[in-house]
Amino acid sequence: MQTQPNLDTAFxxxxxxxxxxxxxxxxxxxxxxxxxAEPFAVTQPAISRHLKVLEGAGLILRRVEGTRRPxxxxxxxxxxxxxxxxMLRKALAANYNRLDQVLAxxxxxxxxxxx
Amino acid sequence: MSKxxxxxxxxxxxxxxxxxxxxxxxxxxxxxxxxxxxxxxLGPEGWTMPVCINEARPKGQIRYEWTNEKGGGFYLTxxxxxxxxxxxxxxxxxxxxxxxxxxxxVETRFEADGDGTWMTMxxxxxxxxxxxxxxxxxxxxxxxxxxxxxxxxxx
Numbered sequence: 001m002q003t004q005p006n007l008d009t010a011f012x013x014x015x016x017x018x019x020x021x022x023x024x025x026x027x028x029x030x031x032x033x034x035x036x037a038e039p040f041a042v043t044q045p046a047i048s049r050h051l052k053v054l055e056g057a058g059l060i061l062r063r064v065e066g067t068r069r070p071x072x073x074x075x076x077x078x079x080x081x082x083x084x085x086x087m088l089r090k091a092l093a094a095n096y097n098r099l100d101q102v103l104a105x106x107x108x109x110x111x112x113x114x115x
Numbered sequence: 116m117s118k119x120x121x122x123x124x125x126x127x128x129x130x131x132x133x134x135x136x137x138x139x140x141x142x143x144x145x146x147x148x149x150x151x152x153x154x155x156x157l158g159p160e161g162w163t164m165p166v167c168i169n170e171a172r173p174k175g176q177i178r179y180e181w182t183n184e185k186g187g188g189f190y191l192t193x194x195x196x197x198x199x200x201x202x203x204x205x206x207x208x209x210x211x212x213x214x215x216x217x218x219x220x221v222e223t224r225f226e227a228d229g230d231g232t233w234m235t236m237x238x239x240x241x242x243x244x245x246x247x248x249x250x251x252x253x254x255x256x257x258x259x260x261x262x263x264x265x266x267x268x269x270x
Binding site for chain 1: 118121123129131136137141142154155156157158159160240
């Protein structure tokens, strides 16, 4: 079982809408394959394949409980992606807030030119 | 209120969207005129861009050099591929940290929206190694743990 999140496989795992929906569902609580399959018009084996991808990407963890293997979110996997996106967001937010100022200053200048 | 959205598109792209209260022409000029770029394209607090070369024409060169008061510095080079004033820019860029990162193909679109502009920037997702280097250089400048909520890319 992979415990170290790999960002490339994590992004690949996130490219599928059903897998994103599964992750969204798991933010609420732990769930079994049957519970996860319920809202989708796909078979349980199909859901199992999606879960395998998410598990391989280090985004979810599964535990054994009798014959059930409930899934939950892996904090480490989510955080690795979060960290990079958060750095990007911070740099871009700072840039664009400054750009707002630049654009505000451009307006009177333009007005003078065109009169 | 967060005006900035960042989403991953498939496993290859990152799409950034932001609205500005200015015309597409003004936003486009702020992306292509050196004296304007030097005022805002600075990343984290504390950095300046003493060198800014931006030849806004096909095959035109781009070179940005940043420095901070602690003597740190890095630079970026690039080339323009396509420009449609004032609606679309396609260029390729790479950062030197100090080794060059893989080429990043960036498409930037500006669309009029009332008296403002929606900007959509679609860039290639850097590989794991590049992200690691970028993160390391970001950490150095006191990156705080701002948590991007999972929902932002689950939507």
